[in-house]
Amino acid sequence: MAGGKTINSVFRRLAEEETIRRVQTGLYDYPRYSELLDRTLGPDIFQVASALARKFKWEIQPDGASALNLMGLSTQVPAQYLFHSDGPTREYQINRTKLRFKRVATREMKFKQPESAVIVHGLKSLGPDHINDKTIAKVRDWLPEAKRRQVLRDTQTVTQWVRAAIREICKEPVHG
Template structure:
């Protein structure tokens, strides 16, 4: 229970997160006892959380990102939000998808949590660019929205990505489809261009 608490309320985990403490059978029994005692919550078979509790609504549903990351840890794989979820994360869409899709280099898995679905879809390396990073989210949002909204993606990403995120994007751009590369490069270069303009202004002043 102490280990479960370290992630704070809302953390999600699988038995694999505790296998450094005991064998699988012992971990399964301990988690089962804690769930039956109400200290943890069993979401589905092999997936638990330490839920956030609303004073009026009671235990809240876990965040899909937390669920996806827990599933990825179980198989020692990487995961990246994709599709409508990626666009929503960047503020490029107000749509809150019922099906939250993630790309992974691990096995595919589908978890139903009430009305929400978390779907991990196995993807080849060429589709899993900069997984688990803000740069990867930009690539997936651009893939979802398409060339027609590339300018919108560039505008938002240029403002939201840190310098290190842009550097990662510049490194990863070569792996993206040809139609994406100019947009990704323009995002990656936006900080450098702005910096040059600011320096030029200071010199002129």
């Protein structure tokens, strides 16, 4: 069995060779290259947040703007990503992006399906006046068909206008 020093030296060597990239202490990713931008992209903030949540055994859910970004409803790259958490409030700096975890009451973390939380927080941040057919279609495309029934069950107690939008999102598309 390799010791801690051996493992650290392997990670250090792989990072020097640019096979992996050190994101934070004990957290690495595989760098992605964009042909279009002709450069290496920064780490995927959602994967970093998920990795930190696994490490600390937190439950997390993206806040409204982060949820919109995740579903493709917003193309703006936020300078800060906010996640609701059942763990402590913490901040991390990932390159030039701030990653924040904000402790919220457990009752606000009640969703069993991660997709439910993303949709509810995203729709709430848009508000009822900004939900239209295009928004519904975009979220429907993002939500795997296999998850729709689970999301419907999971969101039975949300605000009425959010529930109505989720019912539309989870409707079977008409093919013709």
